Amino acid sequence: MSKLSILTKGILKENPVFVLLLGMCPTLGTTTSAINGLGMGLATTFVLMLSNVVISAIAGYVPAKVRIPSFIVVIASFVTILQFVMQAYTPGLYETLGLFIPLIVVNCIVLGRAEAFASKNSVYDSFLDGVGIGLGFTAALTVLGLVRELLGSASAFGIKFINGDGILVFILAPGAFIALGYLLVLFNKLKTKIK
């Protein structure tokens, strides 16, 4: 696989949200607005990139029996670092995302990439894979956040362009499921069109 395709496959072909349907909890829970989706996506990318690099570097020395626990500890350490960084520089976003920041530890995408890619490939390739999948995740969350924000509060990236309120239910929990459902329909439709 060429370096470029490792980087770009996460964005469309193997998009973690729209194609693989992984990491659903943060996808649904944090996308009340485009900014929140973008923030959550970038936070996950940070952890994914660094944990992929470290795991691919240590994978050869870790006994098979304790592989999963040791990977989880690596991921949890980077999440703790992320918590400190966000508390210091983006306290507002840290408050909004709340519980979902520590829950990056149990995001299936991060452990999934560690197991399926980083433990078998070189450090540089794993870095590219982490960035690629992370950006794919960020793109998906931003799109879902934008759709929910447009419908739910009639604004985009916090900028209001129509007077009045949106359809409140899209900001609330049911809207998350419904919006993601219809986005998947659209994605499937586009995929069959291209084929």
Add this chain to the structure above:
Amino acid sequence: MEYILIIISAVFVNNILLSQFLGVCPFLGVSNKVSTAAGMAGAVTFVMSVATLVTYLLQNYVLIPLGIEFMQTVAFILVIAALVQMVEIILKKVSPSLYQALGIFLPLITTNCAVLGVAIIVVSKEFTFGGDPQMLNMAQSVVFAIANALGFGLAMILFAGLREQLELANVPKPFKGMPIALITAGILALSFMGFAGLV
């Protein structure tokens, strides 16, 4: 009284799956049949209540006295991973039939964010029962965990029942599989919103 409030609030009003989005992966992944959904719900109830008790003790008697609360995420996930392994080994010896029933679901629970999520909520969020906001004590924490697990089980089994019916329905092609399941979950969540204001 406050126990009843905790239970009603966790099962119906703030349902962990349908209003807080914790544990959505197993919710969408293993909800094809009512029987597997019930198995998963059983395993989650068991692990969640034990894990919350252990992490509560860990937070209040180890992390806080030592002043290392920032190690919370690392410590909690290790406890949960170890606990799931231990439960698996003990069940295998003590009750092979229960192990048969829950066996395949147990390893999945380590990465179920509902378990870690509830453990973190219990030690970080303040609750109000009529009076001032206060942290949960140990008994309340365990009740809170069990109630959340029941809410998880309720949503899981309801959803699995709906999906069994969906199998027979004539669904347009682009909607097949996950999209229609998500829209169904949305409508289920909408109906759970009717409980808002109950507590």
